[in-house]
Amino acid sequence: MTQQSKSQIDDLLTIMSQLRDPNRGCPWDLKQNFDSIVPYTLEEAYEVADAIEQKNWNDVKEELGDLLFQVIFYSQLAKEQGLFEFDDVVAGINEKLVRRHPHVFSDADFADEAAVKQNWEAEKAKERAEKEQDSSLLANIPNALPALMRADKIQKRCANVGFDWDELAPVVDKVKEELDEVMDEVIQAVPEQQRIEEELGDLLFSVVNLSRHLNVKPELALQKANKKFEKRFRQVEKNVLEQGKLISQCSLSELDAEWNRVKEKQEYK
Structure with missing residues (x-):
């Protein structure tokens, strides 16, 4: 770190300290605590990801600053x-990375990337064993993670010790099995919402497993699907409006036909 960059960090720490000054600080900053800041931290992390996806590098720089401020804020609270x-x-983090x-x-030599990853996981397991009384392989996976990301992490931990299919076919079969179980609950004379929710959760978990076997990040895949749907639906809204109608005045068949036209046009651009 250069002297100038260290000075900037020192300035940021000083600013944070002043914001939390009991006599002259900012009222909003003064009433915050560890728990109250968590939603802002998650929001800032997503804003960084969104800026990167948009390839807006000025925004990336700005959002990274906002995310860094979250770290500074937590550190100030801890210092107090x-x-x-x-x-x-x-x-x-310096010690951990080294x-x-x-x-x-150091002089360690690994045969390939797989060996590097194996060593990485072994180090993480050692760290968990040292600081957690819970010695489970699944210990320390944050509950606050989005459900798709958490499911992916759980499955990867299990796969690292061999609890995983080594072929795609049974993974696909499991997705079909879970879908059938959802529908079995739906067609009951008196469907139980709790049972439907449980089976649907199993289906989503199996889809995450399929994503993992296909080397696809499920959270990222769903984000892209959301954006694709939003883009198409906005175009449907625009087309309908240009026809002098409100979307609420259209029948499902009319909207479906418009959707298919938009889909075909966007896919073959």
């Missing part, structure tokens, strides 16, 4: 409570 400081956060990359920072 005597828990840790920002330098401890930096020292911790320890997890012995092939870069």
Whole structure:
């Protein structure tokens, strides 16, 4: 880190300290705590991801600054409570990165990328064992993760110890089986919503497994599907409006026909 960049970090730490000054600080910042800031942290992380997807590098720079401020904020709260400081956060990640990359920072030599990954997972498992009384392979997977991402992480942890299919066919069969079980509940004379929800959850979990076997990030795939649907639906709305009608005045068959026209046009551009 250059002297100038260190000075900028010091300035940011000073600004944060002033925002939390009991006498002259900002009322909003003063009433925040660890729990209250979490939603803003998640929001900032998603805004970084969105800016990167848009390839808007000025926005990426700005959003990364906002995300960094979240780290500074947590560190200030911890400092006030005597828990840790920002330098401890930096020292911790420095030590972790060096320890997890012995092939870069020491003389360790791994045969291939798979061996590097195996060592990485072994180090993470050792860390979990040292700081968690819960020794489960699934310990320390954050509950706050989006459900698709968490399912993916759970499955990857299990796959690392061999609890996984090594062929695609049974993965696909499982998706079909879970879909059948959803429909079995739906067609009951008196469907139980709780049972439908449970079976639908199993179906989604099996779809995440299929995504993983196809080397697709399920969260990213669904985000792209959302955006594709939104783009098409907005065009349907526009087309209908140009016809002098409101979308609420159209029948489902009319909207479906318009949707298919938009879909065909967008796919063959």
